[in-house]
Amino acid sequence: MGERTVLIVGYEGAELIDIACVSSSLDIANRIGADPPYRIVLATPGGRPITCDSGLRLCAQETLERCTGPVDTLVVSGGLGHTRAAANPLVTGHVRRLAALARRVASVCTGATVLAEAGLLANRRATSHWMYADQLARSYPDVTVDPEPIYIRDGNVATSGGVTSALDLTLAFVEEDHGMALARGVALGVVAYLQRPGTQAQLSMFLARCSTDDLVVRRARSHVATHLADDLGTATLARLAGVSERQLSRLFLAHAGSTPAQYVRRARTEAAAHLLTSTALPLAAVARRCGFGSTESLRQAFLAHYAVTPSRFRAERRRTVDAP
Template sequence: MRERVILVVGYDGAELIDIACVTSSLDIANRSGASPPYRVILASPGRRSITCDSGLRLQAEAALERFNSPLDTLLVSGGLGHEQAAASERLVGHVRRLATLARRVASVCTGSTVLAEAGLLTNRRATTHWMYAEQFARRYPDVRVDPEPIYVRDGNIATSGGVTSALDLTLAFIEEDHGAALARGVALGTVAYLQRPGGQAQLSMFVARHTTDDLLVRRITDHVVSHLDGDLGTGALARLGGVSERHLSRMFLNHVGQTPAQYVRRVRTEAAAQLLVSTELPLAAVARRCGLGSTETLRQAFLGRYAVPPSRYRLAHTPVR
């Protein structure tokens, strides 16, 4: 094999970051010694230039309908134009055809809509941008949608979550193709995390706490995240907010979808998960730092949240250094 051909499918309304994360990472891999090197080709219907979400225009290098050569990877970009792209029988038909020529098929963000429309995700586990996951699941009930992971692999098809998850997916591809050392070098070149596991949640509670407009709920959730090892019982949080426990619980259910106790346990568990994969702290220290108290409480929290004990989670998710 002289080169690995990566065909990136673009369309009007594609997200530039979805494309650039892939193309720039593969270019760095080439400059870092990838052998065989990657050859990245941006393709569109009719080889027309595409206007990205940001308004910038990109010139396609190939026409989808004229491409007939074997591919290493077929990758569909996401973006606000994904609905229109999925409605194009011409574009979807060529994605379906090109998938038969590719060793590996992937999508970034909402590009999964095009793959699903082409029937490539039927009876497969897949992800997409968390904001569109519920809509995606309703539209394609034959797809096993998991909105949480950064990316999902099911056979030779990979789907990734929102926008910059394209970088994580591309690093995984580089490691698969050329080994961990080269992938680490590319991650360093992009100043990326070395490297987020695919199963890590797209939307952790550290982001989710800011999705409510209720100022009291935001103040209390901010306090929770900042005081994980403190007293975060419902009574203490109600006193902090100057409301009754019943009123606080009602507000949390309305704005967060969980009781205060459920929210606190999830935040503490996710914080513990972050410490497990980013530090070498013993389990007891992780439990204390996150307010879970003991290793047994930590274990029970992980079994409930991730269905595995913390030691196994650390082993499975700690990136190779």
């Protein structure tokens, strides 16, 4: 088998990281033994250089209109220019044409808008950067948009979330093409902390913003993060916060988007995921440290949040430093 051509579609206002996560990861895969190797090509309308969101200029290797097959993987980058790119019939028309020639099709971040406009996401599940997911869903009602996952694969079409999720999707492609060992080698090469599963949420709750003027919720969140193994029932949190259970629930729904109980369960699940991938603690110890009453409770939480069991999560996504 010859080279696998990965055609990356760029345009004015594309995000440099969206492009570089894919191209650099595949380049490392080539250097450590991808066989067949990847041939990475950046194509732009008219073959012109593009100005990325950051102001840096990138030179194209191919003219989008003149690209022909075979194409192994077609990747449409995202960026602030995605709406202009989607409104350009030249871009969407040739993306549609090239998609028919490709083994698999993907978008990074807001590149999903271009795929949707080209009709490639109709009646499919898809994701995009969480900040733009609602806009995508409103503009394309025939697309089932889920803003949570890092990436979604529906048939031969994959969409990924914001920016660095392109790395996770590319690692998944490398693993599919060449096996887990090579994918882990690429992760080591880019110094990735962890190859995250596609079902993992784009936005960790520990990074999610909370209203800065609501001290009750901020204090409750802080207590949860530092006392996962303790009693974190709504009554306990309300007593610590000095408000009624009803008031605490109302404040959490308004400022954290969930009930206190839902927030606690997600906090414990994310903390358990970190321990599973960064330590050798047995499941019972992980469950105990994170406040789950039993390994079965931990298992149910993982199935609900990640769609895999804790043991499978650990086996598939162990820290890459453990790779042979």
